[in-house]
Amino acid sequence: xxxxxxTPRKKSAFTTEIQLLILFFSITLGMLFITYLFLLxxxxxxxxxxxxxxxxxxxxxxxxxxxxxxxxxxxKENLLAQKIYTQNTVLKDSITNLFDLVPQRITxxxxxxxxxxxxxxxxxxxxxxxxxxxxxxxRSIFHRxxxxxxPADNGWLRFVSTNYIDEELSLTEEIESED
Amino acid sequence: xxxxxFESLYNKVFVNxxxxxxxxxxxxxxxxQRGAVENVEDSFNTTKMNKEMLEFITSYTEExxxxxxxxxxxxxxxxxxxxxxxxxxxxxxxISASEYKCHDEKWAYYTSKSDLYDIERNYKDIGVDFVFSPxxxxxxxxxxxxxxxxxxxxxxxxxxxxxxxxxxxxxLFSQHLNMEHIHENEDLLMYDNDEDLDLEDGIDLEDIDVxxxxxxxxxxxxxxxxxxxxxxxxxxxxxxxxxxxxHEEEEALTDSNEDTFNDDYQRFTxxxxxxxxxxxxxxxxxxxxxxxxxxxxxxxxxxxxxYLEEEMFLNVYVRHVELAAEVSELAILEVSS
Numbered sequence: 143x144x145x146x147x148x149t150p151r152k153k154s155a156f157t158t159e160i161q162l163l164i165l166f167f168s169i170t171l172g173m174l175f176i177t178y179l180f181l182l183x184x185x186x187x188x189x190x191x192x193x194x195x196x197x198x199x200x201x202x203x204x205x206x207x208x209x210x211x212x213x214x215x216x217x218k219e220n221l222l223a224q225k226i227y228t229q230n231t232v233l234k235d236s237i238t239n240l241f242d243l244v245p246q247r248i249t250x251x252x253x254x255x256x257x258x259x260x261x262x263x264x265x266x267x268x269x270x271x272x273x274x275x276x277x278x279x280x281r282s283i284f285h286r287x288x289x290x291x292x293p294a295d296n297g298w299l300r301f302v303s304t305n306y307i308d309e310e311l312s313l314t315e316e317i318e319s320e321d
Numbered sequence: 322x323x324x325x326x327f328e329s330l331y332n333k334v335f336v337n338x339x340x341x342x343x344x345x346x347x348x349x350x351x352x353x354q355r356g357a358v359e360n361v362e363d364s365f366n367t368t369k370m371n372k373e374m375l376e377f378i379t380s381y382t383e384e385x386x387x388x389x390x391x392x393x394x395x396x397x398x399x400x401x402x403x404x405x406x407x408x409x410x411x412x413x414x415x416i417s418a419s420e421y422k423c424h425d426e427k428w429a430y431y432t433s434k435s436d437l438y439d440i441e442r443n444y445k446d447i448g449v450d451f452v453f454s455p456x457x458x459x460x461x462x463x464x465x466x467x468x469x470x471x472x473x474x475x476x477x478x479x480x481x482x483x484x485x486x487x488x489x490x491x492x493l494f495s496q497h498l499n500m501e502h503i504h505e506n507e508d509l510l511m512y513d514n515d516e517d518l519d520l521e522d523g524i525d526l527e528d529i530d531v532x533x534x535x536x537x538x539x540x541x542x543x544x545x546x547x548x549x550x551x552x553x554x555x556x557x558x559x560x561x562x563x564x565x566x567x568h569e570e571e572e573a574l575t576d577s578n579e580d581t582f583n584d585d586y587q588r589f590t591x592x593x594x595x596x597x598x599x600x601x602x603x604x605x606x607x608x609x610x611x612x613x614x615x616x617x618x619x620x621x622x623x624x625x626x627x628y629l630e631e632e633m634f635l636n637v638y639v640r641h642v643e644l645a646a647e648v649s650e651l652a653i654l655e656v657s658s
Contacts, residue, residue: 143658145457145651147420147437150389150450155327157386 236283245275259306260284265298266291272301280305329354333656334381334388337648338444340368340395341618342479347374348645349381352653362645370444378447391451391652392444393458393644396436401456401485401495402429403605413604422454428492430454451652455483456495458647461654462616462640472612473635475592478644479619482588484595486610493606494599498591500584585625593633610635616642 156164233255240260244250248271252263260280266272269291281287284305291299333352338345344364351359361381365374382388402413405423410416414431421431432454441449459476460467467474467487476483485495592613600607613635615621626637 143425144422144655145424145453145461146391146451146655147394147422147432147454148441148449148452150655151448153328153387153389155324155331155386160327160386 243276243279245271247271248276256306258309259304261305262303263300264303265294265300267298269299272299277303283307328387331385331387332358334385335391335649335652335656336378336382336388336447337391337393337645337652339393339645339648341644343368345374346645347378348643348649349378350646350649350653351381351384360646360649370446375446382447389450389652389656390444390447391453391648392440392449393648394432394436394440394452394454395481396432397481397497397499398433398436399454399456400431400497401454401492402431403492403494405429424457424460425490427490428495430456430495451655453648453651455481455497456485457651458642458644459483459485459616460487461651462642462647463614466614470612471608471610472614473596473610474614474616476616476642477588477619477621482591482595484592486599486608488606488608493608496595496598498595500587500591584619585622586628588621589625589628589632592629596633612636612638615639618642618644 237255240253241250244264248264248266250262250264252261254261254263262276266276272289272291277287277289280303285308286306288304290302290304294300335350335352337348337350339348340346341364344366345368346362346364348362349360350357363377365371365377367374378390382390398419400414401424402410402416402421404410404413405426405428410421410429416431418434419431420434420437421429423429432452437452440452455476455478459474462476463474466472468490471486471488473484473486475485480500482498482500483495484498486493596610599605599610613629615626615637617639618641620641621639626639629635629637
């Protein structure tokens with residue numbers, strides 16, 4: 143039963159001091175929780191970075207191995223290029239030498255360079271000039287030499303000189319020369 | 322839920338303020354879950370809140386957020402009405418400027434709204450949670466008697482008398498009497514007698530005649546035969562042992578102080594005029610009063626008891642009451658309800 147003329151003021155356990163205390167602890171806990179979340183995020187981020195790095199590392203290692211292969215291939219190409227360059231130089235020198243071999247009395251009309259041979263078309267005043275002045279040096283260079291003649295309108299002889307170098311023989315020669 | 326848990330951790334501090342004449346009694350009771358754990362009391366020579374009182378109260382209220390400030394209403398414009406029906410209230414008293422409260426849906430007590438505001442303004446530094454009527458205190462104090470007896474119940478304070486007549490918990494009549502008013506005006510409220518009372522010279526019981534008081538006792542019938550105390554005692558067969566003991570104690574005390582004597586006589590005249598009013602006013606259901614229960618918080622002399630017994634032929638039972646503790650009890654009842 144109510145006896146009082148007035149109703150009492152609302153009482154609360156949450157006084158200003160308690161409210162301040164709760165606020166303080168809430169802020170502290172909030173900051174701790176935020177720090178915990180931040181650390182969780184950083185940990186997750188670190189793991190992610192680590193995975194990314196591992197993936198990048200594996201990709202890079204693959205790339206490195208590919209690049210090593212490419213380097214090897216390029217080195218091989220380089221070697222091949224050098225070899226070709228050398229061969230071309232040699233060929234150029236050979237051609238220069240070949241044309242130097244052709245005496246002034248013989249006129250070349252066509253020359254075909256084959257993989258392992260040389261076909262020369264031309265005119266010679268006679269067979270002896272050809273045999274002595276051109277065939278002799280060709281024989282020293284090529285393993286097999288075949289010549290054919292047929293008379294021209296002006297009394298000279300048209301000739302076709304087919305010369306071959308046998309690969310097996312050339313290799314044997316190279317080995318022998320290296321030894 | 323959390324609030325209740327916190328509430329159970331704190332003690333409840335009941336601060337009870339009772340203005341007693343020119344002093345203010347502050348009674349503080351601290352309750353834990355298991356019951357009262359401490360009570361302190363102090364008296365201050367002021368009727369307003371001062372720094373000393375504020376510090377005393379604050380030193381206890383700051384221990385717990387669950388403190389309740391209770392003030393006993395000392396308004397002269399208060400009283401009780403023998404009905405709780407809103408339509409019937411104005412028949413007894415114009416309550417337009419008053420605040421009223423029903424007691425058990427049987428009767429109502431009221432006080433002036435402006436006096437309530439004054440109380441709240443006076444104690445604004447600490448705030449007020451409860452303002453109790455002396456009639457609530459009286460009803461609660463004599464709860465065991467009111468429910469089963471037809472009697473007059475009087476709460477005697479330093480400057481006020483709260484008088485009520487109950488018939489088996491039904492309020493028949495009530496009046497709040499201001500002694501200070503009597504002092505100031507040298508007049509007796511509600512006393513229809515034109516006879517001057519020489520209060521300064523005191524009253525000698527030898528001079529008091531049963532026929533005094535405007536034949537106000539005529540209504541009691543032929544009572545001249547009951548002029549001996551032995552016969553009066555017959556009315557007192559059912560006196561409580563406690564009250565008898567109190568009576569003997571009171572008689573043992575040398576209460577010959579003239580001021581007390583005068584005050585008690587004033588009280589007697591106020592009671593006498595009030596009873597006269599009760600019997601004569603048609604508004605109230607008149608019943609013959611044989612017993613009077615007095616809640617004494619000022620230490621009345623045995624003279625008052627004797628006046629009442631000899632002049633009004635009442636069986637008087639006096640109980641000493643610690644008013645502030647009773648106010649505290651009401652506050653505890655309010656909080657626990």
